[in-house]
Amino acid sequence: MEGIMEIVLFIGFLYWIWPNLFIQGASRANKMVDIVTNRMFDAFNKLAPKEIQQNDSLSTITSLKRFSSEQRTRKILSREAETKARESQLYEIKEHLPPVSLPKARPLVGLTCYSCAPVSRDSLVNKTTKHLGLKNILYEYPAVTKNGFFHRTFAHLAQVYEAKTFGYKQVANAVLQDDRFQDAIEKTTIQQFQDSDNSDDEYYMQLLKNNERRARKLLKDMRSTMSDFLLKFTSWVLYKLLPCFLGAVVVHSGQIKMLKEAGKSGLPLIFLPMHRSHLDYVMISFILLNNSIQCPLIAAGDNLRIPIFGSLLRGLGAFYIKRRIDPVMGQKDHVYKALLQSYMNAGLKAKHNLEFFLEGGRTRTGKPLMPKYGIFSIVLDALMNGTIEDALLVPVSINYEKLVDGNFIREQLGQPKQMETFGSAMKAIWHVLNSNYGMVRVDFNQPFSFRELVKTFNTGKVQNNTQSVRKLRSNPSTTSLYGTDVVSDEYKHLVEKISRHVIYDCARSTTIMSTNAVAFLLLHKFRNGVRLEDLSAALDELRNELEKQQKDIGFSGDSLDVITYSIDILGPGLVRKEKVNNEDVIKPIAQLPNVIELNYYSNILTTFYALESVIAIALDSLDSRLGFVFQDDLVQACLNICDILQYEFIFCKPCQGLETAIINCIEDLIINKEIFLPDLTNSLEAQRGRRIAEQLFDESSEQHVSKRLTINDKEESLEYLKFVKGLLMPLIESYSVSAFCLDKIVGRPLLENDLVREIISEMRLQLGAGSLVYDESVSSDSIKNAFKLFQKWEILECHNQSKLRLYYLQEVHDDDQSVRDLCNKIDKYRYGFQV
Numbered sequence: 001m002e003g004i005m006e007i008v009l010f011i012g013f014l015y016w017i018w019p020n021l022f023i024q025g026a027s028r029a030n031k032m033v034d035i036v037t038n039r040m041f042d043a044f045n046k047l048a049p050k051e052i053q054q055n056d057s058l059s060t061i062t063s064l065k066r067f068s069s070e071q072r073t074r075k076i077l078s079r080e081a082e083t084k085a086r087e088s089q090l091y092e093i094k095e096h097l098p099p100v101s102l103p104k105a106r107p108l109v110g111l112t113c114y115s116c117a118p119v120s121r122d123s124l125v126n127k128t129t130k131h132l133g134l135k136n137i138l139y140e141y142p143a144v145t146k147n148g149f150f151h152r153t154f155a156h157l158a159q160v161y162e163a164k165t166f167g168y169k170q171v172a173n174a175v176l177q178d179d180r181f182q183d184a185i186e187k188t189t190i191q192q193f194q195d196s197d198n199s200d201d202e203y204y205m206q207l208l209k210n211n212e213r214r215a216r217k218l219l220k221d222m223r224s225t226m227s228d229f230l231l232k233f234t235s236w237v238l239y240k241l242l243p244c245f246l247g248a249v250v251v252h253s254g255q256i257k258m259l260k261e262a263g264k265s266g267l268p269l270i271f272l273p274m275h276r277s278h279l280d281y282v283m284i285s286f287i288l289l290n291n292s293i294q295c296p297l298i299a300a301g302d303n304l305r306i307p308i309f310g311s312l313l314r315g316l317g318a319f320y321i322k323r324r325i326d327p328v329m330g331q332k333d334h335v336y337k338a339l340l341q342s343y344m345n346a347g348l349k350a351k352h353n354l355e356f357f358l359e360g361g362r363t364r365t366g367k368p369l370m371p372k373y374g375i376f377s378i379v380l381d382a383l384m385n386g387t388i389e390d391a392l393l394v395p396v397s398i399n400y401e402k403l404v405d406g407n408f409i410r411e412q413l414g415q416p417k418q419m420e421t422f423g424s425a426m427k428a429i430w431h432v433l434n435s436n437y438g439m440v441r442v443d444f445n446q447p448f449s450f451r452e453l454v455k456t457f458n459t460g461k462v463q464n465n466t467q468s469v470r471k472l473r474s475n476p477s478t479t480s481l482y483g484t485d486v487v488s489d490e491y492k493h494l495v496e497k498i499s500r501h502v503i504y505d506c507a508r509s510t511t512i513m514s515t516n517a518v519a520f521l522l523l524h525k526f527r528n529g530v531r532l533e534d535l536s537a538a539l540d541e542l543r544n545e546l547e548k549q550q551k552d553i554g555f556s557g558d559s560l561d562v563i564t565y566s567i568d569i570l571g572p573g574l575v576r577k578e579k580v581n582n583e584d585v586i587k588p589i590a591q592l593p594n595v596i597e598l599n600y601y602s603n604i605l606t607t608f609y610a611l612e613s614v615i616a617i618a619l620d621s622l623d624s625r626l627g628f629v630f631q632d633d634l635v636q637a638c639l640n641i642c643d644i645l646q647y648e649f650i651f652c653k654p655c656q657g658l659e660t661a662i663i664n665c666i667e668d669l670i671i672n673k674e675i676f677l678p679d680l681t682n683s684l685e686a687q688r689g690r691r692i693a694e695q696l697f698d699e700s701s702e703q704h705v706s707k708r709l710t711i712n713d714k715e716e717s718l719e720y721l722k723f724v725k726g727l728l729m730p731l732i733e734s735y736s737v738s739a740f741c742l743d744k745i746v747g748r749p750l751l752e753n754d755l756v757r758e759i760i761s762e763m764r765l766q767l768g769a770g771s772l773v774y775d776e777s778v779s780s781d782s783i784k785n786a787f788k789l790f791q792k793w794e795i796l797e798c799h800n801q802s803k804l805r806l807y808y809l810q811e812v813h814d815d816d817q818s819v820r821d822l823c824n825k826i827d828k829y830r831y832g833f834q835v
């Protein structure tokens with residue numbers, strides 16, 4: 001119960017103070033009207049779920065959003081101003097009754113990979129699941145089955161009251177008794193005792209006591225205090241607060257149905273969400289609780305262990321883990337490692353569901369991050385050692401029309417992250433409650449059997465009994481961010497492959513929001529501005545293409561309305577609407593620093609086009625003066641680029657070869673996009689030509705003539721190539737300048753922060769001179785990824801000490817020529833083919 005009272009009081013206080021004090025400019029009487037109106041809307045909304053279920057479009061979602069938005073608008077505007085504002089709102093333009101017929105089926109995104117988990121793919125999903133529509137859970141009360149006066153008037157209260165209670169077990173005590181934990185304390189003590197000069201027994205006992213005290217303190221800091229009451233109470237508060245700044249929280253009913261089924265399996269559900277916002281955990285637990293699905297224990301970074309909010313999160317299921325472990329000292333901290341492992345195992349044994357972020361922290365660029373393996377390796381170990389028989393992995397994609405966390409401009413410009421504090425959290429909440437963040441979409445991918453996937457990747461090596469536990473021992477030679485690797489080298493490839501597969505799947509199943517589509521088009525097609533009509537036509541085209549690819553789009557309705565709506569959400573800092581010659585012209589703010597934020601929204605779509613962009617850049621690096629290139633050359637150039645960008649994208653599923661993925665993408669460019677003309681190499685003439693060519697070569701040398709790809713010189717094809725090339729060029733530019741700046745460390749090491757700053761100022765110089773084309777190339781994330789790449793290529797080395805990273809060139813590369821060679825290797829793709 002510790003901490004619960006302070007949280008309850010605090011939330012009560014927040015809930016009371018917000019409508020009473022913080023709404024500026026509205027009279028008290030008006031506020032009372034609002035509160036009454038809110039109640040009426042609540043009651044109305046109680047009756048609405050069926051309509052909401054049929055809601056598969058932005059227009060219908062926004063017609064529901066009207067209720068909450070009207071409440072907000074009424075609070076701050078006079079009647080006259082309100083009418084004006086309403087006229088400019090999308091929901092007014094698109095207001096119509098929800099369809100009476102069955103909803104148009106939405107693509108059920110996030111189905112499990114057929115080649116990796118065929119059995120799971122066929123489970124939990126049927127025709128009905130696929131044909132269910134979307135729902136806005138802010139106005140959904142699935143637990144309420146009665147229709148009495150109380151239930152209608154106090155729908156939120158009724159909902160949380162009726163939601164299933166799980167009686168979450170606390171596992172901290174079990175951890176204290178765990179052998180692994182006790183062993184670690186003892187071993188650490190023995191080590192310390194042996195390292196000291198003191199051989200006194202009393203000294204040993206003193207060391208043991210100290211270690212036990214430290215271990216208990218670590219456990220106290222880590223443990224969750226998940227409680228049904230707090231989850232329900234918070235859920236009630238969220239029903240009240242979320243509509244203040246969100247129009248809708250949209251989920252697919254089919255996915256919820258699958259989750260419910262999965263929950264009945266008796267296996268733990270392991271939720272693996274993409275990490276975009278601090279709101280992610282809250283959203284997932286809110287959705288699960290209200291659908292009577294057991295909420296998970298959540299591995300949260302200890303940076304969130306701040307006064308009051310830290311306790312609140314604990315009560316909602318968070319257990320805190322260290323963000324980073326010192327690569328040298330951290331590995332020696334056997335007590336912490338054992339504690340984390342024991343805690344998670346105890347949770348799994350107590351039938352808790354789990355949730356953690358494979359990416360570690362939140363993405364700063366909008367692109368998915370490469371997975372961190374620490375926590376996942378603990379779960380794999382639990383499977384391999386028989387702690388759990390199996391688990392169902394549930395990748396979760398989350399997308400926000402506008403990020404409530406603000407933007408990451410400061411960090412991308414090389415400034416350090418501002419740590420979370422109570423004050424900053426309060427300030428952020430205050431700001432959020434008074435703004436409009438549009439919609440949130442949460443996609444729960446199809447749950448799949450962990451054991452099945454392990455079997456596929458491990459060709460049947462999974463053990464069914466507890467014998468294997470003895471074989472798996474902690475490997476002190478390895479380290480990873482966000483936890484501790486516990487599996488042996490033998491199983492590391494499994495952790496890596498499964499994690500990468502999950503991130504790949506999540507990225508593919510992320511629903512595209514209106515702001516993503518508009519930012520993407522403006523940044524990559526209409527950087528200098530575009531007439532509203534032309535932008536609308538381009539959006540129509542993009543939507544058609546995405547629909548063909550079975551991507552889900554988080555909006556619908558007329559593209560003109562969608563654009564107006566998303567410009568409003570993105571705000572004038574990112575996109576401006578101007579009148580030029582009496583026409584509406586939309587202009588992106590494509591300069592630093594704002595472009596960094598716009599690029600964040602656009603990057604969700606960039607991920608989908610990554611391979612096409614690689615092909616376009618590769619094509620540009622080849623000699624195509626004769627109007628064609630050889631496919632082998634193109635594929636090789638693509639592989640080189642993918643190698644350069646290996647820390648930026650997961651280009652294909654781990655179960656699929658990269659080369660195959662590239663060839664498939666080329667085929668797609670031939671068949672569906674007509675970028676290359678159809679292959680004529682099978683014509684009689686071509687066959688004859690090939691025979692002659694083969695005779696010219698010595699047959700025994702097994703030379704083969706590569707397929708010729710003739711570039712379609714139609715304007716649209718060339719335009720398309722230019723467009724997709726531009727998607728990844730900012731990254732190539734970033735890597736190119738990072739390589740160029742390595743001359744600054746020839747013969748003299750530099751700290752990471754200083755080196756990043758040097759590179760950013762060089763980028764700004766090049767931008768000023770016009771040699772750097774894209775402002776968004778300035779990104780500390782891609783600079784740091786470039787460092788990782790240069791380390792992998794064994795050019796750069798990094799020395800870690802007390803949270804500082806010192807970079808220097810490897811001895812054989814510590815000269816200007818090596819730096820120049822590295823630059824040339826990347827610049828080939830920055831500047832393209834040059835005679």
Ligand SMILES: O=P(O)(O)OC[C@H](O)CO
Nearest residue numbers: 300301303304360361362
């Ligand atoms: O995105 P970060 O780095 O601020 O970290 C986010 C939280 O710690 C994740 O739990």
